[in-house]
Amino acid sequence: MHIKEHPILAFKRGRRVEFFFDGKKMWGYEGEPIAAALHANGVRVLRRSIKLNRPRGFYCAIGNCSSCLMKVNGEPNVRVCVERLEEGMVVGTQMAKGDLSRAKANPISSSGGGSGIRKTDIAVIGGGPAGLSAAISANQMGAKVTLLDRNSRIGGQLIKQTHMFFGSEKQYAFIRGIDIADILADKLDKEMTDVMLNATVLGYYREDGVLGVEENNRFTKIKPERIIVATGASEKVLAFPNNDLPGIYGAGAAQTLMNEHGVVPGNNVLMVGAGNIGLIVSYQLMQAGINVKAIIEAASKIGGYWVHASKVRRLGVPIYTSYTVKKADGRESLERVTIWQLDKNWQPLKGTEIDLNVDVMCIAVGLSPLAELLWQAGCQMKYIPELGGHTPLRGEDMQTTVKGIYVAGDVAGVEEASSAMVEGSLAGLCAAKSLGYDNGRFKELREEAINELMNLRSGPVSEGMRKGLEQLI
Amino acid sequence: MIEKTGVPTPQDLWKVFPPKERLEKGPVAIIECFQRIPCDPCYTACKKEAIQEFEDINDLPQIDFEICNGCGLCISRCPGLCIFIVDQTYSETGVLIKLPFEFLPLPEKGEEVDALNRKGEVVGKTKVVKVQNGRYEDKTPVISILVPKELSMEVRNIRLRKNND
Known part of the structure; x- marks a missing residue:
């Protein structure tokens, strides 16, 4: 979904254009990243992993991590988080490493x-x-x-x-x-x-x-x-079972998607990390009309500025310190996260698990x-x-x-x-x-x-x- | 505790509240800033020089409640959105609170909204008296609400009711 009204931002969008995803006709705004257009159309699975065929989405949204490689107009391994949408583009889910044999030759020319x-x-x-x-x-x-x-x-x-x-x-x-x-x-x-x-x-x-x-x-x-x-x-990643599910994004990536491209990352968010990025992005998600279910922080204290923490608390968002992610679940993309408490030695405590039904988890554990x-x-x-x-x-x-x-x-x-x-x-x-x-x-x-x-x-x-x-x- | 919860304790708050006698005299700014961070725009925003110059940019803001006239120019200049104006002399029936509100839709003058405390819990309902959203506020609108006296040091946010239904 594209954001229509925002308290701080006015989105300058290109004209509405048609494109194709796995043979299906969709529309987006010319010049927005392909991944943003797909997300707005509800597509979060962008490719399949090389060996285990696992679904993958984007993670960083700014061209760093290569989690979002897709086939665009026959060319594989295109970073769709930065590649701009053009009218009539043919975009396809990339299987494994992609096939170069049918790609059009597009050599980089030398400037002399x-x-x-x-x-x-x-x-x-x-x-x-x-x-x-x-x-x-x-x-x-x-x-x-x-x-x-x-x-x-x-x-x-x-x-x-x-x-x-x-x-x-x-x-x-x-x-x-x-x-x-x-x-x-x-x-x-x-x-x-x-x-x-x-x-x-x-x-x-x-x-x-x-x-x-x-x-x-x-x-x-x-x-x-x-x-x-x-x-x-x-952005750093965090290790837990199923941490590659689409819907698990860097906090900065969710911020890019909503604040730069005007597309909502999802409906219900769990924020992992109460440093400044985690706190600020939580607040900005709420400004974009997205529900933040909770902020969790593995350390025993909030790492970001307290004024940022107070801002999100006033909105009713709880902050759980000494909590981390146990696992993520979902078939094709994120549906549920289980969190659990850590003791003083950072060891998880059995029996403290809480299940949260969220479609987005933002990872804000540092850069x-x-x-x-x-x-x-x-x-x-x-x-x-x-x-x-x-x-x-x-x-x-x-x-x-x-x-x-x-x-x-x-x-x-x-x-x-x-x-x-x-x-x-x-x-x-x-x-x-x-x-x-x-x-x-x-x-x-x-x-x-x-x-x-x-x-x-x-x-x-x-x-x-x-x-x-x-x-x- | 605020370092664990993000919510200031009564002990934290007592340190920044003006004395009772000052509150009874009229509008005054309350700066709910409890952590030494590198930040000083409240000082530059204050035209009365009630908020004192920072010797070290990490200092906590120091406000002279006798000089502060509660004009509220500092509210939308605080990057932490932690400054509120409380006017206990506003009317017989209630206390006026001015708070920053960066969300859409904005409430309208006269609209009834939920009053929230520092944990975002609904503690009552309140009426919007004024919405300031001009060039000076620069997308940090300042909302004035009327609350009963006993809630004046507790209410720090609002939620529109149609959102709640």
């Missing part, structure tokens, strides 16, 4: 071989809050930037954040994330930054520092003097940095649970152990969007300065950013964060 290497001062990879802030600051210093994003628009995950941000005025406090995306996009210096959309950075060549990029089915090479990696993070490019570049990485997993070692100026490669935002340790923006500015300033660019205010702005980060992280809620960062810098 070795001579076609584009040069730029700084390549910023990822156009979310960190990447945008990095580009803005680097421009301010005088450096030219190429900003790459694999999506068809910039803003990263800000564009689904309908809630007001915390922090102070400098980090756009009390402005909604969706509006911050617009503010940052406006601040970009269009003369100084070349924005490449639908552009996926495929690899980094250590030998000559070249980035291989696929942009709208064309292969391009970029040789930047400096690189700022701001690729963000992806992990999308650090593939950093691994490839040979950056020294360290496993730091407080920061979401493997995180790059870096200096105060956000430079990794590989000279010329900087990081900012969740890829540098999962944190709030407010600090991602400040980290981005810092990385942009320092990368530009290292190339000799300075508008005369470098010292002052760098110091300001470092102080802002220190202030944001000085409270009790950032204790884990601080402990984690101590091991990195």
Whole structure:
């Protein structure tokens, strides 16, 4: 079902078009992801697993996880959570690995071989809050930037954040994330930054520092003097029986579906995780008119901000701490979840099981940095649970152990969007300065950013964060 | 307990409630913020400077109840939606509460709605006195409701009745 009325959002939709799913005629809006159109038509099973033929749906909804691969116009392995719907598209459930022999040849063309290497001062990879802030600051210093994003628009995950941000005025406090995306996009210096959309950075060549990029089915090479990696993070999964049933989604995926694409994820939701994402997405599900049956949290305390918890409690949503998922059930997609209580040693207690009839379970158990490019570049990485997993070692100026490669935002340790923006500015300033660019205010702005980060992280809620960062810098 | 339930205890609430004498004097803001988090828009929203400047952005808000006139400009500026206005002098029959409400449909002036407590339980019914939903509120409408005095420190949300049927 498409959302008709929303208290915060107005959905801009394309024209109504027909398409085909497994031979059946359906309709959707042109330009919405195929998975969103299918979901609105009640289709949640997108493919069958390779060995056991199990039903699978999407999980991340932003092109990370490959759970949603389908056959589109004869071509298998298309990520339908990001592939846009076109009139007359023929979409099919993908069985196992899909069959390439009948697919139309659609080779990626090269943009002109070795001579076609584009040069730029700084390549910023990822156009979310960190990447945008990095580009803005680097421009301010005088450096030219190429900003790459694999999506068809910039803003990263800000564009689904309908809630007001915390922090102070400098980090756009009390402005909604969706509006911050617009503010940052406006601040970009269009003369100084070349924005490449639908552009996926495929690899980094250590030998000559070249980035291989696929942009709208064309292969391009970029040789930047400096690189700022701001690729963000992806949602973690949770292990329990039947955790692959369609209807079990990352909390951010449900948020993408309802807030970006205007499609309701289901009718009754169980939220797993009472961190900020779990609490905020629960509230936003209620705003979209969806019933949240409960929020469960394995820890003995609510991890997110208490004000967010109080907001959902006032709506009548219960929060069960020290509870986890025992199992999920459903024939083709999720129908029921059994939860049970954990004791002090995190061991489940028999006899405490509760069955909940829900068609959607959202998993909000944390994010992990999308650090593939950093691994490839040979950056020294360290496993730091407080920061979401493997995180790059870096200096105060956000430079990794590989000279010329900087990081900012969740890829540098999962944190709030407010600090991602400040980290981005810092990385942009320092990368530009290292190339000799300075508008005369470098010292002052760098110091300001470092102080802002220190202030944001000085409270009790950032204790884990601080402990984690101590091991990195 | 709030760290387990999301619901402040009476002990938590006593720390942020204005004294009885101040409540009897007229409208005043109650900031139900109990955790040190990096956030300070309530300070910048307050035109009377009743909410004091934050030395550390993680500080809990400090409000001078004698300066606060209960104007309510802070309600829709709080990202935590935890600021409420209580006016015990509003009328003979009831206390006026102003609260943030980001849901559709919005109630209409004069509409009878359910009054909910901090756990989302229905504790009575109430009448909507005013709906502020202008540019300033920026999609965080402020609803004024009238409740009996004994519920004035308990009611913190509303639910439209047609939704309930």
